[in-house]
Every structure is written in C-alpha cells, then in structure tokens.
Amino acid sequence: MDEAAWKIIVELRRTPNVTRAADRLFMSQPNLSKKLQGIExxxxxxxxxxxxxxxxxxxxxxxxxxxxxxxxxxxxxxxGNLLRLGSGASGTLRLGMTNGFARHLLPPCLKRFKEEYPGAALDIATDISAAVVRRLERDEIHVGFxxxxxxxxxxxxxxxSEQACLVHAVPIALDDLPTTPQIAYLSDPFARRLVERWWHSHFRARPLIxxxxxxxxxxxxxxxxxxxxGVFLAPNFLGEGRQLWSTPLHFADGQPVLRQAWMIWRREFSDIPLIRNFLGHMQGEIAAGLL
Incomplete structure (x- = not known):
C-alpha cells in the first residue's frame, strides 16, 4: 500500500460516506470506489x-x-526529519580527535555549536593523530582534529601550532642529552617523526632510552x-603542581620545533548540510581565536 491508499482508508473512517470522502480527497466517487476495491x-x-x-x-x-x-x-x-536534515539542523556528526583536543580545546567550541544546532548529536572518538587519520580514511568519522x-x-x-619542549627535574645542558636517560612516551608516529628530526639535527648518536x-x-x-x-609536544600536558623545568626546543638551525594542529575532513563530506554547518562554525571559531 502507498500513501494514497492509507489516506483513503483514514478518510473513509472519518467520513463514512463514499461521496463525501471522495470530495475531501479531491477524487470522483467512482474512482474512490475502484481504488477501495483494489485495496481489498x-x-x-x-x-x-x-x-x-x-x-x-x-x-x-x-x-x-x-x-x-x-x-x-x-x-x-x-x-519533518528529512527537512531538518536537509537544512543541517539535525543528525549525527562523528568526530575523531586526540585526547588533548577532547580535554582542553574542543569542549567550549562544541558547546557553542550545540547551542546553535541543538538537534545535532555528536559522536566523539579519541585516539592518537595517526589513528584519527585512518578513521577518516575508512569513513568512520566525518571530521578529525x-x-x-x-x-x-x-x-x-x-x-x-605549539612549540615542543624538553621537560626535566633539574637543569640540563643540550650536550648532555645523549648520555642522559630519556623517558619515551610518544606513541603517535607523527609526533615521533618530529622529535626524531629535532634529535638528529643535533646529534649523531641515538637517544639513551x-x-x-x-x-x-x-x-x-x-x-x-x-x-x-622527556620531550613534550603539547605544553598544556604539563599542568600545575609539579616543580619541573621546561625548555623550548629548536632545530640546529635555530628554528623552533613546532607541531601544527589541524581540522581535517573529506571534500565530499562538505556537501552534507550538517557537516557543512559544523565546518563553517569551527572555521569561525578558528578565525576568532577561540580554538
């Protein structure tokens, strides 16, 4: 049965007279009778x-x-739901981000987005940056940070961007690093490659892990x-309450060791109204310095 058939049945019960029901449905009485017989x-x-x-x-x-x-x-x-989805006012938005974004940067921005689009649902997955990229490649998320x-x-x-820093409990000279134990924790290959570039710009020997x-x-x-x-690429990780030294890192040529932060998405996803609205909102947050 199609929508027209459902309407015929409902109208016949509301108006138990074939002629009057046909008038209300903008049909002729013979046509309505024929359609009713077809439904039966x-x-x-x-x-x-x-x-x-x-x-x-x-x-x-x-x-x-x-x-x-x-x-x-x-x-x-x-x-009604399709109309709201078509306007980008509702639906589920799947986001992938690092733990640092989830803990320190994005919550206020997402709150403002939800205030503007209360019908939007957010599905958030946290992971290292390389894994967020893989999730986007597999279409598991719409937007990554x-x-x-x-x-x-x-x-x-x-x-x-943020400048990497050396974190230590006592003053330490750069030349002493190859013989000083390093506590390694970086699991993200993007981060490890940057730290390796910095290290090899200064030293031939491998770090003492x-x-x-x-x-x-x-x-x-x-x-x-x-x-x-240790080497940290996100200064907000240091927090408060610890008496530690933090030394900004530079390559051998004097350039700061910077790690950039990005919002990434697939081009075809920007045609989806909800994602387009989210991207526009976040780009506004970035331009205003709120992220």
Whole structure:
C-alpha cells in the first residue's frame, strides 16, 4: 500500500460516506470506489460494508484504519526529519580527535555549536593523530582534529601550532642529552617523526632510552622523581603542581620545533548540510581565536 491508499482508508473512517470522502480527497466517487476495491483485492480481506447510512468498517477494516493513521503520522515525522536534515539542523556528526583536543580545546567550541544546532548529536572518538587519520580514511568519522602532518589528500584548516619542549627535574645542558636517560612516551608516529628530526639535527648518536611510558602523565611522574627527561609536544600536558623545568626546543638551525594542529575532513563530506554547518562554525571559531 502507498500513501494514497492509507489516506483513503483514514478518510473513509472519518467520513463514512463514499461521496463525501471522495470530495475531501479531491477524487470522483467512482474512482474512490475502484481504488477501495483494489485495496481489498490486494489484501484479500473485506474492509467495509455498505449500509443504507453509508459504510461501516469490518474488524479487519478497523485494524487497517488504526495502522493507516500510524503510518501517516510516521510519514509526516519522517518528512519533518528529512527537512531538518536537509537544512543541517539535525543528525549525527562523528568526530575523531586526540585526547588533548577532547580535554582542553574542543569542549567550549562544541558547546557553542550545540547551542546553535541543538538537534545535532555528536559522536566523539579519541585516539592518537595517526589513528584519527585512518578513521577518516575508512569513513568512520566525518571530521578529525589532529596534531602533526597527517598523510592523505584531505581538506584541512590550520588551527595553530605549539612549540615542543624538553621537560626535566633539574637543569640540563643540550650536550648532555645523549648520555642522559630519556623517558619515551610518544606513541603517535607523527609526533615521533618530529622529535626524531629535532634529535638528529643535533646529534649523531641515538637517544639513551631509559624507560618507556604509555601516557604523558606517567612520563611526568617519572621525570619528577629524577628518572630522566622527556620531550613534550603539547605544553598544556604539563599542568600545575609539579616543580619541573621546561625548555623550548629548536632545530640546529635555530628554528623552533613546532607541531601544527589541524581540522581535517573529506571534500565530499562538505556537501552534507550538517557537516557543512559544523565546518563553517569551527572555521569561525578558528578565525576568532577561540580554538
């Protein structure tokens, strides 16, 4: 049954007179009678009985009329949802981001986006930058927020950059680093490549890895206890409450060791209204210096 058939059944119950129902449906009486017979034939049941006062519904007809009203209400709801989706005012937006973005940078921006588009749902996945790029490649997310130069032919908007720093518990000279234990924790290949470039611009020897940690906070605790130094690419990781030294890093030519932060997305995704609205909102946040 199509929408027109549902409307016929509903109108016949509201107006139990074929002629008047036909007028309300902008149909001729013979055409309505023919369509009703076609519905009954297709379903294999008798839906209405003709009486001197008009028509009355059989139990099967009453059941079908109840279902028809539900179907029409559901169709109206679907149409409304599609209109909202078409305007980009609702739907689910899948975002991928590093833990630093999720903890420190994006929550205020996402709050403002939700205030502008309350019908939008956000599905957020946190991971290292390389994994966020892979998620975008596999269409698991719509927009990613990464640090470092990620591969892939994506559209991107520069958010900003941060200077890497050496973190240590006591003063340390650059020349002493090859013989001082390093506490390594960087799991993101983008970050490791940047640190390796900095290291090899100064030293031929490989760093002396004294310990490996799986998280920056763990690395900081080890540094605070004098077990070595660490390299951090996000200064907001340092937080407060620890008495540690932080030395900005430079390449051998004097250029600062900077890691850029990006918003990335697939070009074809920007044709989806909700994603287009989100990208526009975030680009406005970036331009205003709010991200």
């Amino acid at each position: 034939a297709a379903l294999g049941v008798r839906l209405v009985l003709r009486t001197p006062k008009g028509i009355s519904f059989t139990p099967e007809g009453e059941y079908l009329a109840d279902e028809a009203e539900l179907m029409l209400a559901r169709l109206a709801e679907i149409r 990464i640090r470092g130069e990620g591969e892939g032919g994506f559209e991107r908007a520069l958010i900003g 004294g310990m490996r940690a799986n998280h920056g906070d763990t690395c900081l605790e080890m540094i605070a206890n004098g077990l070595g130094y």
